[in-house]
Amino acid sequence: MxxxxxxxxxxxxxxxxxxxxxxxxxxxxxxxxxxxxxxxxxxxxVPDAVADEILDDIAVALQQVNRYPDREFTTLRASFAEYLGHGLDAQNMWAGNGSNEVLQHILQAFAGPGRTVFGFAPTYSMYPLLAQGTGARWAAGERQPDYTITAEDAAAQVAAADPDVVLLCTPNNPTGTPLGIDVVEAVYEAARGVVVVDEAYQEFAPREAPSALSLLEGRPRLAVSRTMSKAFAFAGARVGYLAADPVFIDALRLVRLPYHLSGLTQAAAVAALRNAPTMLxxxxxxxxxxxxxxxxxxxxxxxxxxxxxxxxxxxxxxxxxxxxxxxxxxxxxxxxxxxxxxxxxxxxxxxxxxxxxxxxxxxxxxx
Structure with a gap:
Protein backbone atom coordinates (compact mmCIF):
# COMPACT_ATOMS: atom_id res chain seq x y z
CA MET A 1 0.00 0.00 0.00
CA VAL A 46 -49.63 -6.73 -9.96
CA PRO A 47 -53.08 -8.41 -9.71
CA ASP A 48 -53.20 -11.07 -6.98
CA ALA A 49 -54.06 -13.95 -9.31
CA VAL A 50 -51.12 -13.12 -11.59
CA ALA A 51 -48.80 -12.60 -8.62
CA ASP A 52 -49.66 -16.08 -7.37
CA GLU A 53 -48.86 -17.59 -10.77
CA ILE A 54 -45.57 -15.68 -10.96
CA LEU A 55 -44.62 -16.95 -7.51
CA ASP A 56 -45.40 -20.52 -8.57
CA ASP A 57 -43.12 -20.22 -11.59
CA ILE A 58 -40.35 -18.61 -9.54
CA ALA A 59 -40.60 -21.47 -7.05
CA VAL A 60 -39.99 -23.97 -9.86
CA ALA A 61 -37.05 -21.93 -11.17
CA LEU A 62 -35.62 -21.71 -7.67
CA GLN A 63 -35.18 -25.48 -7.62
CA GLN A 64 -32.56 -25.07 -10.37
CA VAL A 65 -30.96 -21.86 -9.13
CA ASN A 66 -27.71 -23.75 -8.43
CA ARG A 67 -27.28 -23.99 -12.21
CA TYR A 68 -26.70 -21.17 -14.65
CA PRO A 69 -29.88 -20.07 -16.46
CA ASP A 70 -30.59 -20.46 -20.16
CA ARG A 71 -28.06 -18.05 -21.63
CA GLU A 72 -30.26 -17.47 -24.66
CA PHE A 73 -33.47 -17.10 -22.56
CA THR A 74 -35.27 -18.89 -25.40
CA THR A 75 -38.67 -19.28 -23.75
CA LEU A 76 -38.77 -15.63 -22.73
CA ARG A 77 -37.82 -14.45 -26.22
CA ALA A 78 -40.59 -16.58 -27.72
CA SER A 79 -43.04 -15.11 -25.20
CA PHE A 80 -42.04 -11.57 -26.19
CA ALA A 81 -42.49 -12.39 -29.87
CA GLU A 82 -45.95 -13.82 -29.24
CA TYR A 83 -46.93 -10.73 -27.24
CA LEU A 84 -45.73 -8.25 -29.88
CA GLY A 85 -47.05 -10.07 -32.95
CA HIS A 86 -46.09 -8.39 -36.26
CA GLY A 87 -44.81 -11.74 -37.56
CA LEU A 88 -41.90 -11.75 -35.11
CA ASP A 89 -40.35 -14.87 -33.65
CA ALA A 90 -37.78 -15.60 -30.92
CA GLN A 91 -34.85 -14.87 -33.28
CA ASN A 92 -36.03 -11.25 -33.54
CA MET A 93 -36.05 -10.69 -29.77
CA TRP A 94 -33.54 -9.58 -27.16
CA ALA A 95 -33.92 -8.70 -23.47
CA GLY A 96 -32.01 -7.30 -20.53
CA ASN A 97 -32.32 -6.12 -16.96
CA GLY A 98 -34.50 -3.16 -17.84
CA SER A 99 -34.59 -1.32 -21.15
CA ASN A 100 -31.58 0.73 -20.01
CA GLU A 101 -29.42 -2.40 -20.19
CA VAL A 102 -30.85 -3.21 -23.62
CA LEU A 103 -29.95 0.29 -24.82
CA GLN A 104 -26.53 -0.06 -23.22
CA HIS A 105 -25.97 -3.27 -25.20
CA ILE A 106 -26.83 -1.38 -28.40
CA LEU A 107 -24.40 1.43 -27.63
CA GLN A 108 -21.66 -1.00 -26.61
CA ALA A 109 -22.06 -2.71 -29.96
CA PHE A 110 -22.61 0.25 -32.27
CA ALA A 111 -21.31 3.36 -30.45
CA GLY A 112 -18.14 3.72 -28.34
CA PRO A 113 -15.06 5.97 -28.56
CA GLY A 114 -14.93 8.14 -31.64
CA ARG A 115 -18.60 7.54 -32.44
CA THR A 116 -21.71 9.71 -32.03
CA VAL A 117 -25.14 9.03 -30.50
CA PHE A 118 -27.93 11.41 -31.56
CA GLY A 119 -31.38 12.21 -30.18
CA PHE A 120 -33.89 15.06 -30.27
CA ALA A 121 -33.82 17.08 -27.03
CA PRO A 122 -35.49 17.25 -24.62
CA THR A 123 -35.65 13.47 -24.36
CA TYR A 124 -34.87 10.64 -21.96
CA SER A 125 -32.10 11.85 -19.67
CA MET A 126 -30.35 8.46 -19.64
CA TYR A 127 -29.45 8.65 -23.33
CA PRO A 128 -26.49 11.05 -22.87
CA LEU A 129 -25.33 9.10 -19.82
CA LEU A 130 -25.43 5.78 -21.67
CA ALA A 131 -23.52 7.35 -24.54
CA GLN A 132 -20.89 8.71 -22.20
CA GLY A 133 -20.64 5.41 -20.36
CA THR A 134 -19.59 3.74 -23.61
CA GLY A 135 -17.17 6.53 -24.50
CA ALA A 136 -19.34 7.93 -27.30
CA ARG A 137 -20.23 11.57 -27.95
CA TRP A 138 -23.84 12.69 -27.40
CA ALA A 139 -25.31 15.07 -29.98
CA ALA A 140 -28.68 16.71 -29.36
CA GLY A 141 -31.04 17.72 -32.13
CA GLU A 142 -33.90 20.19 -31.78
CA ARG A 143 -37.67 19.89 -31.57
CA GLN A 144 -40.40 22.40 -32.37
CA PRO A 145 -41.64 24.58 -29.46
CA ASP A 146 -44.47 22.07 -28.89
CA TYR A 147 -41.86 19.25 -28.85
CA THR A 148 -43.02 17.71 -32.15
CA ILE A 149 -40.71 16.89 -35.07
CA THR A 150 -41.53 16.76 -38.76
CA ALA A 151 -40.16 14.03 -40.98
CA GLU A 152 -38.36 16.54 -43.22
CA ASP A 153 -36.72 18.38 -40.32
CA ALA A 154 -35.75 15.16 -38.55
CA ALA A 155 -34.11 13.73 -41.66
CA ALA A 156 -32.19 16.96 -42.29
CA GLN A 157 -30.86 17.08 -38.72
CA VAL A 158 -29.80 13.43 -38.79
CA ALA A 159 -28.10 13.81 -42.15
CA ALA A 160 -26.18 16.85 -40.85
CA ALA A 161 -25.10 15.13 -37.63
CA ASP A 162 -24.20 11.85 -39.40
CA PRO A 163 -24.45 9.81 -36.16
CA ASP A 164 -23.59 6.16 -35.59
CA VAL A 165 -26.69 5.63 -33.44
CA VAL A 166 -30.00 7.51 -33.46
CA LEU A 167 -32.29 7.19 -30.42
CA LEU A 168 -35.94 8.08 -31.03
CA CYS A 169 -38.13 8.06 -27.93
CA THR A 170 -41.82 7.75 -28.83
CA PRO A 171 -43.97 8.60 -27.04
CA ASN A 172 -41.23 10.88 -25.76
CA ASN A 173 -40.03 11.15 -22.18
CA PRO A 174 -40.27 13.69 -20.54
CA THR A 175 -42.72 15.44 -22.85
CA GLY A 176 -45.21 12.65 -23.69
CA THR A 177 -45.10 13.64 -27.37
CA PRO A 178 -45.85 11.01 -30.04
CA LEU A 179 -43.60 10.63 -33.07
CA GLY A 180 -45.08 9.82 -36.45
CA ILE A 181 -44.14 6.63 -38.26
CA ASP A 182 -43.20 8.85 -41.20
CA VAL A 183 -40.52 10.44 -38.99
CA VAL A 184 -39.02 7.05 -38.20
CA GLU A 185 -38.99 6.12 -41.89
CA ALA A 186 -37.36 9.43 -42.85
CA VAL A 187 -34.72 9.17 -40.14
CA TYR A 188 -33.86 5.61 -41.15
CA GLU A 189 -33.37 6.65 -44.77
CA ALA A 190 -31.21 9.62 -43.72
CA ALA A 191 -29.10 7.68 -41.20
CA ARG A 192 -25.90 5.82 -41.91
CA GLY A 193 -25.92 4.09 -38.52
CA VAL A 194 -28.50 2.18 -36.50
CA VAL A 195 -31.84 3.68 -35.52
CA VAL A 196 -33.45 2.70 -32.22
CA VAL A 197 -37.10 3.50 -31.54
CA ASP A 198 -37.70 3.49 -27.79
CA GLU A 199 -41.38 2.59 -27.29
CA ALA A 200 -41.30 2.28 -23.48
CA TYR A 201 -44.75 3.91 -23.24
CA GLN A 202 -46.37 2.50 -26.38
CA GLU A 203 -49.11 0.64 -24.47
CA PHE A 204 -50.46 3.99 -23.22
CA ALA A 205 -50.84 5.39 -26.75
CA PRO A 206 -54.20 5.20 -28.56
CA ARG A 207 -54.88 1.63 -29.62
CA GLU A 208 -54.99 2.59 -33.28
CA ALA A 209 -51.56 4.26 -33.10
CA PRO A 210 -49.07 2.37 -35.28
CA SER A 211 -45.87 0.97 -33.81
CA ALA A 212 -42.44 1.12 -35.38
CA LEU A 213 -42.57 -2.68 -35.19
CA SER A 214 -44.43 -2.47 -38.49
CA LEU A 215 -41.26 -1.04 -40.10
CA LEU A 216 -38.79 -3.75 -39.09
CA GLU A 217 -39.01 -5.94 -42.19
CA GLY A 218 -36.26 -5.06 -44.65
CA ARG A 219 -34.57 -2.61 -42.26
CA PRO A 220 -31.67 -4.43 -40.58
CA ARG A 221 -30.36 -1.24 -38.92
CA LEU A 222 -33.66 -0.62 -37.10
CA ALA A 223 -34.52 -1.81 -33.57
CA VAL A 224 -37.63 -1.21 -31.45
CA SER A 225 -37.14 -1.17 -27.69
CA ARG A 226 -39.86 -1.85 -25.10
CA THR A 227 -40.08 -2.35 -21.32
CA MET A 228 -42.21 -4.28 -18.85
CA SER A 229 -41.69 -1.57 -16.21
CA LYS A 230 -44.59 0.65 -17.22
CA ALA A 231 -47.71 -1.06 -18.59
CA PHE A 232 -46.86 -4.41 -16.96
CA ALA A 233 -46.21 -2.87 -13.50
CA PHE A 234 -42.86 -4.67 -13.46
CA ALA A 235 -40.46 -1.83 -12.62
CA GLY A 236 -38.97 -3.74 -9.70
CA ALA A 237 -38.41 -6.87 -11.79
CA ARG A 238 -36.14 -5.00 -14.26
CA VAL A 239 -37.10 -6.45 -17.64
CA GLY A 240 -36.64 -4.62 -20.93
CA TYR A 241 -36.57 -6.02 -24.46
CA LEU A 242 -36.27 -5.18 -28.13
CA ALA A 243 -37.21 -6.47 -31.55
CA ALA A 244 -34.89 -6.33 -34.54
CA ASP A 245 -33.43 -8.32 -37.41
CA PRO A 246 -31.71 -11.52 -36.19
CA VAL A 247 -28.36 -10.17 -37.39
CA PHE A 248 -28.84 -7.09 -35.18
CA ILE A 249 -29.45 -9.48 -32.27
CA ASP A 250 -26.20 -11.29 -33.09
CA ALA A 251 -24.33 -8.00 -32.62
CA LEU A 252 -25.70 -7.66 -29.08
CA ARG A 253 -24.43 -11.12 -28.16
CA LEU A 254 -20.90 -9.78 -28.64
CA VAL A 255 -21.21 -7.37 -25.71
CA ARG A 256 -23.65 -8.90 -23.25
CA LEU A 257 -22.33 -10.45 -20.05
CA PRO A 258 -22.78 -14.24 -19.86
CA TYR A 259 -26.03 -15.37 -18.26
CA HIS A 260 -27.08 -11.74 -17.84
CA LEU A 261 -30.76 -12.58 -17.20
CA SER A 262 -31.28 -14.64 -14.05
CA GLY A 263 -33.47 -17.74 -14.11
CA LEU A 264 -35.80 -16.09 -11.61
CA THR A 265 -36.18 -13.00 -13.80
CA GLN A 266 -36.92 -15.16 -16.84
CA ALA A 267 -39.54 -17.17 -14.95
CA ALA A 268 -41.28 -14.07 -13.60
CA ALA A 269 -41.39 -12.36 -16.99
CA VAL A 270 -42.71 -15.42 -18.83
CA ALA A 271 -45.50 -15.80 -16.27
CA ALA A 272 -46.42 -12.11 -16.55
CA LEU A 273 -46.52 -12.27 -20.35
CA ARG A 274 -48.71 -15.37 -20.17
CA ASN A 275 -51.20 -13.16 -18.33
CA ALA A 276 -50.79 -10.09 -20.55
CA PRO A 277 -54.53 -9.26 -20.88
CA THR A 278 -54.95 -9.21 -17.09
CA MET A 279 -51.72 -7.29 -16.55
CA LEU A 280 -52.69 -4.67 -19.15
Whole structure:
Protein backbone atom coordinates (compact mmCIF):
# COMPACT_ATOMS: atom_id res chain seq x y z
CA MET A 1 0.00 0.00 0.00
CA UNK A 2 1.39 3.38 -1.01
CA UNK A 3 1.11 6.70 0.82
CA UNK A 4 -1.27 7.81 -1.94
CA UNK A 5 -3.55 4.83 -1.22
CA UNK A 6 -3.64 5.67 2.47
CA UNK A 7 -4.63 9.27 1.72
CA UNK A 8 -7.38 8.48 -0.83
CA UNK A 9 -10.62 9.92 0.59
CA UNK A 10 -12.66 11.03 -2.46
CA UNK A 11 -13.23 10.32 -6.13
CA UNK A 12 -10.70 13.02 -6.95
CA UNK A 13 -8.02 10.85 -5.36
CA UNK A 14 -8.81 7.80 -7.52
CA UNK A 15 -7.61 7.21 -11.10
CA UNK A 16 -11.10 7.78 -12.50
CA UNK A 17 -11.64 8.28 -16.23
CA UNK A 18 -11.21 11.97 -17.04
CA UNK A 19 -14.57 12.18 -18.81
CA UNK A 20 -16.36 10.96 -15.65
CA UNK A 21 -14.84 13.50 -13.28
CA UNK A 22 -17.33 15.99 -11.86
CA UNK A 23 -20.38 13.97 -12.90
CA UNK A 24 -23.25 12.95 -10.61
CA UNK A 25 -24.90 9.51 -10.64
CA UNK A 26 -28.28 9.31 -12.37
CA UNK A 27 -31.28 9.12 -10.10
CA UNK A 28 -34.59 10.79 -9.37
CA UNK A 29 -35.21 11.97 -5.81
CA UNK A 30 -36.41 9.19 -3.52
CA UNK A 31 -38.46 10.04 -0.45
CA UNK A 32 -40.92 8.06 1.70
CA UNK A 33 -43.91 10.23 0.80
CA UNK A 34 -47.51 8.96 0.72
CA UNK A 35 -47.92 9.86 -2.98
CA UNK A 36 -44.89 9.21 -5.23
CA UNK A 37 -45.60 10.28 -8.81
CA UNK A 38 -42.13 11.24 -10.00
CA UNK A 39 -40.59 8.31 -11.92
CA UNK A 40 -43.39 7.16 -14.24
CA UNK A 41 -43.94 3.87 -12.46
CA UNK A 42 -47.18 1.99 -12.78
CA UNK A 43 -48.58 2.67 -9.30
CA UNK A 44 -51.05 -0.21 -9.58
CA UNK A 45 -49.82 -3.47 -8.03
CA VAL A 46 -49.63 -6.73 -9.96
CA PRO A 47 -53.08 -8.41 -9.71
CA ASP A 48 -53.20 -11.07 -6.98
CA ALA A 49 -54.06 -13.95 -9.31
CA VAL A 50 -51.12 -13.12 -11.59
CA ALA A 51 -48.80 -12.60 -8.62
CA ASP A 52 -49.66 -16.08 -7.37
CA GLU A 53 -48.86 -17.59 -10.77
CA ILE A 54 -45.57 -15.68 -10.96
CA LEU A 55 -44.62 -16.95 -7.51
CA ASP A 56 -45.40 -20.52 -8.57
CA ASP A 57 -43.12 -20.22 -11.59
CA ILE A 58 -40.35 -18.61 -9.54
CA ALA A 59 -40.60 -21.47 -7.05
CA VAL A 60 -39.99 -23.97 -9.86
CA ALA A 61 -37.05 -21.93 -11.17
CA LEU A 62 -35.62 -21.71 -7.67
CA GLN A 63 -35.18 -25.48 -7.62
CA GLN A 64 -32.56 -25.07 -10.37
CA VAL A 65 -30.96 -21.86 -9.13
CA ASN A 66 -27.71 -23.75 -8.43
CA ARG A 67 -27.28 -23.99 -12.21
CA TYR A 68 -26.70 -21.17 -14.65
CA PRO A 69 -29.88 -20.07 -16.46
CA ASP A 70 -30.59 -20.46 -20.16
CA ARG A 71 -28.06 -18.05 -21.63
CA GLU A 72 -30.26 -17.47 -24.66
CA PHE A 73 -33.47 -17.10 -22.56
CA THR A 74 -35.27 -18.89 -25.40
CA THR A 75 -38.67 -19.28 -23.75
CA LEU A 76 -38.77 -15.63 -22.73
CA ARG A 77 -37.82 -14.45 -26.22
CA ALA A 78 -40.59 -16.58 -27.72
CA SER A 79 -43.04 -15.11 -25.20
CA PHE A 80 -42.04 -11.57 -26.19
CA ALA A 81 -42.49 -12.39 -29.87
CA GLU A 82 -45.95 -13.82 -29.24
CA TYR A 83 -46.93 -10.73 -27.24
CA LEU A 84 -45.73 -8.25 -29.88
CA GLY A 85 -47.05 -10.07 -32.95
CA HIS A 86 -46.09 -8.39 -36.26
CA GLY A 87 -44.81 -11.74 -37.56
CA LEU A 88 -41.90 -11.75 -35.11
CA ASP A 89 -40.35 -14.87 -33.65
CA ALA A 90 -37.78 -15.60 -30.92
CA GLN A 91 -34.85 -14.87 -33.28
CA ASN A 92 -36.03 -11.25 -33.54
CA MET A 93 -36.05 -10.69 -29.77
CA TRP A 94 -33.54 -9.58 -27.16
CA ALA A 95 -33.92 -8.70 -23.47
CA GLY A 96 -32.01 -7.30 -20.53
CA ASN A 97 -32.32 -6.12 -16.96
CA GLY A 98 -34.50 -3.16 -17.84
CA SER A 99 -34.59 -1.32 -21.15
CA ASN A 100 -31.58 0.73 -20.01
CA GLU A 101 -29.42 -2.40 -20.19
CA VAL A 102 -30.85 -3.21 -23.62
CA LEU A 103 -29.95 0.29 -24.82
CA GLN A 104 -26.53 -0.06 -23.22
CA HIS A 105 -25.97 -3.27 -25.20
CA ILE A 106 -26.83 -1.38 -28.40
CA LEU A 107 -24.40 1.43 -27.63
CA GLN A 108 -21.66 -1.00 -26.61
CA ALA A 109 -22.06 -2.71 -29.96
CA PHE A 110 -22.61 0.25 -32.27
CA ALA A 111 -21.31 3.36 -30.45
CA GLY A 112 -18.14 3.72 -28.34
CA PRO A 113 -15.06 5.97 -28.56
CA GLY A 114 -14.93 8.14 -31.64
CA ARG A 115 -18.60 7.54 -32.44
CA THR A 116 -21.71 9.71 -32.03
CA VAL A 117 -25.14 9.03 -30.50
CA PHE A 118 -27.93 11.41 -31.56
CA GLY A 119 -31.38 12.21 -30.18
CA PHE A 120 -33.89 15.06 -30.27
CA ALA A 121 -33.82 17.08 -27.03
CA PRO A 122 -35.49 17.25 -24.62
CA THR A 123 -35.65 13.47 -24.36
CA TYR A 124 -34.87 10.64 -21.96
CA SER A 125 -32.10 11.85 -19.67
CA MET A 126 -30.35 8.46 -19.64
CA TYR A 127 -29.45 8.65 -23.33
CA PRO A 128 -26.49 11.05 -22.87
CA LEU A 129 -25.33 9.10 -19.82
CA LEU A 130 -25.43 5.78 -21.67
CA ALA A 131 -23.52 7.35 -24.54
CA GLN A 132 -20.89 8.71 -22.20
CA GLY A 133 -20.64 5.41 -20.36
CA THR A 134 -19.59 3.74 -23.61
CA GLY A 135 -17.17 6.53 -24.50
CA ALA A 136 -19.34 7.93 -27.30
CA ARG A 137 -20.23 11.57 -27.95
CA TRP A 138 -23.84 12.69 -27.40
CA ALA A 139 -25.31 15.07 -29.98
CA ALA A 140 -28.68 16.71 -29.36
CA GLY A 141 -31.04 17.72 -32.13
CA GLU A 142 -33.90 20.19 -31.78
CA ARG A 143 -37.67 19.89 -31.57
CA GLN A 144 -40.40 22.40 -32.37
CA PRO A 145 -41.64 24.58 -29.46
CA ASP A 146 -44.47 22.07 -28.89
CA TYR A 147 -41.86 19.25 -28.85
CA THR A 148 -43.02 17.71 -32.15
CA ILE A 149 -40.71 16.89 -35.07
CA THR A 150 -41.53 16.76 -38.76
CA ALA A 151 -40.16 14.03 -40.98
CA GLU A 152 -38.36 16.54 -43.22
CA ASP A 153 -36.72 18.38 -40.32
CA ALA A 154 -35.75 15.16 -38.55
CA ALA A 155 -34.11 13.73 -41.66
CA ALA A 156 -32.19 16.96 -42.29
CA GLN A 157 -30.86 17.08 -38.72
CA VAL A 158 -29.80 13.43 -38.79
CA ALA A 159 -28.10 13.81 -42.15
CA ALA A 160 -26.18 16.85 -40.85
CA ALA A 161 -25.10 15.13 -37.63
CA ASP A 162 -24.20 11.85 -39.40
CA PRO A 163 -24.45 9.81 -36.16
CA ASP A 164 -23.59 6.16 -35.59
CA VAL A 165 -26.69 5.63 -33.44
CA VAL A 166 -30.00 7.51 -33.46
CA LEU A 167 -32.29 7.19 -30.42
CA LEU A 168 -35.94 8.08 -31.03
CA CYS A 169 -38.13 8.06 -27.93
CA THR A 170 -41.82 7.75 -28.83
CA PRO A 171 -43.97 8.60 -27.04
CA ASN A 172 -41.23 10.88 -25.76
CA ASN A 173 -40.03 11.15 -22.18
CA PRO A 174 -40.27 13.69 -20.54
CA THR A 175 -42.72 15.44 -22.85
CA GLY A 176 -45.21 12.65 -23.69
CA THR A 177 -45.10 13.64 -27.37
CA PRO A 178 -45.85 11.01 -30.04
CA LEU A 179 -43.60 10.63 -33.07
CA GLY A 180 -45.08 9.82 -36.45
CA ILE A 181 -44.14 6.63 -38.26
CA ASP A 182 -43.20 8.85 -41.20
CA VAL A 183 -40.52 10.44 -38.99
CA VAL A 184 -39.02 7.05 -38.20
CA GLU A 185 -38.99 6.12 -41.89
CA ALA A 186 -37.36 9.43 -42.85
CA VAL A 187 -34.72 9.17 -40.14
CA TYR A 188 -33.86 5.61 -41.15
CA GLU A 189 -33.37 6.65 -44.77
CA ALA A 190 -31.21 9.62 -43.72
CA ALA A 191 -29.10 7.68 -41.20
CA ARG A 192 -25.90 5.82 -41.91
CA GLY A 193 -25.92 4.09 -38.52
CA VAL A 194 -28.50 2.18 -36.50
CA VAL A 195 -31.84 3.68 -35.52
CA VAL A 196 -33.45 2.70 -32.22
CA VAL A 197 -37.10 3.50 -31.54
CA ASP A 198 -37.70 3.49 -27.79
CA GLU A 199 -41.38 2.59 -27.29
CA ALA A 200 -41.30 2.28 -23.48
CA TYR A 201 -44.75 3.91 -23.24
CA GLN A 202 -46.37 2.50 -26.38
CA GLU A 203 -49.11 0.64 -24.47
CA PHE A 204 -50.46 3.99 -23.22
CA ALA A 205 -50.84 5.39 -26.75
CA PRO A 206 -54.20 5.20 -28.56
CA ARG A 207 -54.88 1.63 -29.62
CA GLU A 208 -54.99 2.59 -33.28
CA ALA A 209 -51.56 4.26 -33.10
CA PRO A 210 -49.07 2.37 -35.28
CA SER A 211 -45.87 0.97 -33.81
CA ALA A 212 -42.44 1.12 -35.38
CA LEU A 213 -42.57 -2.68 -35.19
CA SER A 214 -44.43 -2.47 -38.49
CA LEU A 215 -41.26 -1.04 -40.10
CA LEU A 216 -38.79 -3.75 -39.09
CA GLU A 217 -39.01 -5.94 -42.19
CA GLY A 218 -36.26 -5.06 -44.65
CA ARG A 219 -34.57 -2.61 -42.26
CA PRO A 220 -31.67 -4.43 -40.58
CA ARG A 221 -30.36 -1.24 -38.92
CA LEU A 222 -33.66 -0.62 -37.10
CA ALA A 223 -34.52 -1.81 -33.57
CA VAL A 224 -37.63 -1.21 -31.45
CA SER A 225 -37.14 -1.17 -27.69
CA ARG A 226 -39.86 -1.85 -25.10
CA THR A 227 -40.08 -2.35 -21.32
CA MET A 228 -42.21 -4.28 -18.85
CA SER A 229 -41.69 -1.57 -16.21
CA LYS A 230 -44.59 0.65 -17.22
CA ALA A 231 -47.71 -1.06 -18.59
CA PHE A 232 -46.86 -4.41 -16.96
CA ALA A 233 -46.21 -2.87 -13.50
CA PHE A 234 -42.86 -4.67 -13.46
CA ALA A 235 -40.46 -1.83 -12.62
CA GLY A 236 -38.97 -3.74 -9.70
CA ALA A 237 -38.41 -6.87 -11.79
CA ARG A 238 -36.14 -5.00 -14.26
CA VAL A 239 -37.10 -6.45 -17.64
CA GLY A 240 -36.64 -4.62 -20.93
CA TYR A 241 -36.57 -6.02 -24.46
CA LEU A 242 -36.27 -5.18 -28.13
CA ALA A 243 -37.21 -6.47 -31.55
CA ALA A 244 -34.89 -6.33 -34.54
CA ASP A 245 -33.43 -8.32 -37.41
CA PRO A 246 -31.71 -11.52 -36.19
CA VAL A 247 -28.36 -10.17 -37.39
CA PHE A 248 -28.84 -7.09 -35.18
CA ILE A 249 -29.45 -9.48 -32.27
CA ASP A 250 -26.20 -11.29 -33.09
CA ALA A 251 -24.33 -8.00 -32.62
CA LEU A 252 -25.70 -7.66 -29.08
CA ARG A 253 -24.43 -11.12 -28.16
CA LEU A 254 -20.90 -9.78 -28.64
CA VAL A 255 -21.21 -7.37 -25.71
CA ARG A 256 -23.65 -8.90 -23.25
CA LEU A 257 -22.33 -10.45 -20.05
CA PRO A 258 -22.78 -14.24 -19.86
CA TYR A 259 -26.03 -15.37 -18.26
CA HIS A 260 -27.08 -11.74 -17.84
CA LEU A 261 -30.76 -12.58 -17.20
CA SER A 262 -31.28 -14.64 -14.05
CA GLY A 263 -33.47 -17.74 -14.11
CA LEU A 264 -35.80 -16.09 -11.61
CA THR A 265 -36.18 -13.00 -13.80
CA GLN A 266 -36.92 -15.16 -16.84
CA ALA A 267 -39.54 -17.17 -14.95
CA ALA A 268 -41.28 -14.07 -13.60
CA ALA A 269 -41.39 -12.36 -16.99
CA VAL A 270 -42.71 -15.42 -18.83
CA ALA A 271 -45.50 -15.80 -16.27
CA ALA A 272 -46.42 -12.11 -16.55
CA LEU A 273 -46.52 -12.27 -20.35
CA ARG A 274 -48.71 -15.37 -20.17
CA ASN A 275 -51.20 -13.16 -18.33
CA ALA A 276 -50.79 -10.09 -20.55
CA PRO A 277 -54.53 -9.26 -20.88
CA THR A 278 -54.95 -9.21 -17.09
CA MET A 279 -51.72 -7.29 -16.55
CA LEU A 280 -52.69 -4.67 -19.15
CA UNK A 281 -56.24 -4.19 -17.88
CA UNK A 282 -54.98 -1.35 -15.66
CA UNK A 283 -53.74 0.66 -18.66
CA UNK A 284 -57.19 2.06 -19.48
CA UNK A 285 -57.60 3.25 -15.90
CA UNK A 286 -54.19 4.94 -15.97
CA UNK A 287 -55.03 6.64 -19.28
CA UNK A 288 -58.27 7.85 -17.70
CA UNK A 289 -56.36 9.38 -14.80
CA UNK A 290 -53.90 10.96 -17.24
CA UNK A 291 -56.75 12.66 -19.07
CA UNK A 292 -58.27 13.74 -15.77
CA UNK A 293 -54.94 15.31 -14.76
CA UNK A 294 -54.64 17.18 -18.05
CA UNK A 295 -58.19 18.52 -17.87
CA UNK A 296 -57.83 19.66 -14.26
CA UNK A 297 -54.42 21.21 -14.86
CA UNK A 298 -55.92 23.26 -17.68
CA UNK A 299 -58.79 24.33 -15.42
CA UNK A 300 -56.24 25.46 -12.83
CA UNK A 301 -54.52 27.64 -15.40
CA UNK A 302 -51.58 25.43 -16.28
CA UNK A 303 -50.61 24.28 -19.77
CA UNK A 304 -50.51 20.48 -20.05
CA UNK A 305 -48.86 19.05 -23.14
CA UNK A 306 -50.42 16.28 -25.20
CA UNK A 307 -49.34 12.94 -23.75
CA UNK A 308 -49.47 9.38 -25.07
CA UNK A 309 -47.74 8.08 -21.94
CA UNK A 310 -48.57 7.47 -18.27
CA UNK A 311 -47.48 10.98 -17.26
CA UNK A 312 -48.21 14.62 -18.03
CA UNK A 313 -45.71 17.41 -18.58
CA UNK A 314 -47.28 20.76 -17.77
CA UNK A 315 -46.11 24.31 -18.29
CA UNK A 316 -47.21 27.64 -16.89
CA UNK A 317 -45.38 27.01 -13.62
CA UNK A 318 -43.95 30.34 -12.47
CA UNK A 319 -41.46 28.79 -10.04
CA UNK A 320 -41.04 25.04 -10.60
CA UNK A 321 -38.70 24.58 -7.63
CA UNK A 322 -41.10 26.33 -5.24
CA UNK A 323 -44.11 24.42 -6.56
CA UNK A 324 -42.22 21.12 -6.31
CA UNK A 325 -41.27 21.93 -2.70
CA UNK A 326 -44.82 22.95 -1.78
CA UNK A 327 -46.16 19.65 -3.15
CA UNK A 328 -43.42 17.77 -1.33
CA UNK A 329 -44.46 19.38 1.93
CA UNK A 330 -48.01 18.19 1.25
CA UNK A 331 -46.82 14.58 0.82
CA UNK A 332 -46.78 14.52 -3.00
CA UNK A 333 -43.60 13.82 -4.97
CA UNK A 334 -43.48 14.79 -8.67
CA UNK A 335 -40.56 15.57 -11.00
CA UNK A 336 -38.75 18.74 -12.00
CA UNK A 337 -37.19 17.63 -15.29
CA UNK A 338 -35.25 20.83 -15.83
CA UNK A 339 -37.47 22.35 -18.52
CA UNK A 340 -38.04 26.01 -17.57
CA UNK A 341 -41.58 26.70 -16.34
CA UNK A 342 -42.53 23.01 -16.34
CA UNK A 343 -43.07 20.03 -14.03
CA UNK A 344 -43.98 16.40 -14.75
CA UNK A 345 -46.40 14.15 -12.89
CA UNK A 346 -47.13 10.43 -13.27
CA UNK A 347 -50.75 9.33 -13.62
CA UNK A 348 -51.34 7.21 -10.53
CA UNK A 349 -54.35 5.55 -9.01
CA UNK A 350 -57.56 7.55 -8.66
CA UNK A 351 -56.71 8.28 -5.02
CA UNK A 352 -53.14 9.36 -5.83
CA UNK A 353 -54.34 11.56 -8.68
CA UNK A 354 -56.88 13.19 -6.39
CA UNK A 355 -54.19 13.82 -3.78
CA UNK A 356 -51.95 15.49 -6.35
CA UNK A 357 -54.67 17.66 -7.85
CA UNK A 358 -55.98 18.73 -4.44
CA UNK A 359 -52.46 19.57 -3.26
CA UNK A 360 -51.72 21.56 -6.42
CA UNK A 361 -55.00 23.46 -6.14
CA UNK A 362 -54.19 24.36 -2.55
CA UNK A 363 -50.90 26.00 -3.55
CA UNK A 364 -52.46 28.72 -5.66
CA UNK A 365 -53.12 29.50 -9.28
CA UNK A 366 -50.68 29.04 -12.13
CA UNK A 367 -48.59 31.87 -13.51
Missing amino acids: TDTDRAAVSLDDLPLRDDLRGLQPYGAPQAPLPVALNVNENTHP AMVDEIVGQRERISATLEALGYAPHESWTNFVLFGGVSDPAATWRALYERGVLIRDVGIPGHLRVTAGTEAETTAFLDALASIGSAS
